[in-house]
Amino acid sequence: MPGGTNVKQRLWRWRSNPLRRRDDIVEAWIVLAVWMVFAVGGSVAGLVTAHAADEVFAAQRAERQRVPAVLLNDVPLSFPAIGGTSDRRTTTVRWTASDGSTRTGRTQVDTGLEAGSTVTVWQDGHGRLTSAPLSATEAAIESGLLGVGAAAGLAGLVFGAGAVVRWQLDRHRIDEWSREWDQVGPRWGHRTS
Structure with missing residues (x-):
């Protein structure tokens, strides 16, 4: 509106007004x-x-624990796929659970390792392989x-x-x-x- 002032009325719905419905x-x-x-x-x-x-x-941090495991297969050195960044592969490992039983399972390990190498894996309270818990x-x-x-x-x-x-x-x-x-x-x- 030229020459006039445009005033924005705050809380107009709360004010008494004959046009308010x-x-x-x-x-x-x-x-x-x-x-x-x-x-x-x-x-x-x-x-x-x-x-x-x-x-x-x-x-998870309280329950999960690291245990040493032995590789059962060679994990040859490989190059990541184009656009990939992973230099880890899934392979079979053997470890001793907290109850003393020997277990076998599959987990991700670094490439370039030979069978018989020792790696560190994480297990839950039931002795199953799991991922590492998040830090604090x-x-x-x-x-x-x-x-x-x-x-x-x-x-x-x-x-x-x-x-x-x-x-x-x-x-x-x-x-x-x-x-x-x-x-x-x-x-x-x-x-x-």
Whole structure:
């Protein structure tokens, strides 16, 4: 508007206004509820998820243990595939479990080793081969990322639900305006006298 000032009215839905409709008040409460659920629910979901993940990673660090294993096959030196970065191959190893039994299984080892070489593998509390547990730092980073992911997932659901409800309110407002225009519009006919 040239020469005029464009003033943005904050919280206009909350102010008394003869043009304010019931749908405007409902929409104001919905927006407030969405932001509150996002702020409180997102924080709670993120913290609970991060804490649960951290407990799982701590339990893995406590349960898993390194054990020496013997290679049963040669693992020849090989070149990674084009674009690949792995210089590890899956092969069969033998190790002694915590209960004293001898076990055999397949795991990833570095290439270039001969049968009979000793490698270090990780086993779980039941003596099965498993991957190495995350370090405390890696677990903290992973827990934080999972917490942020949970908060973001909740935010998507909450904002999506809020958008659907606001869309329905807009449709209702448009229908009301159409009905009112149908009543008032004919009175504004062309009268030239």
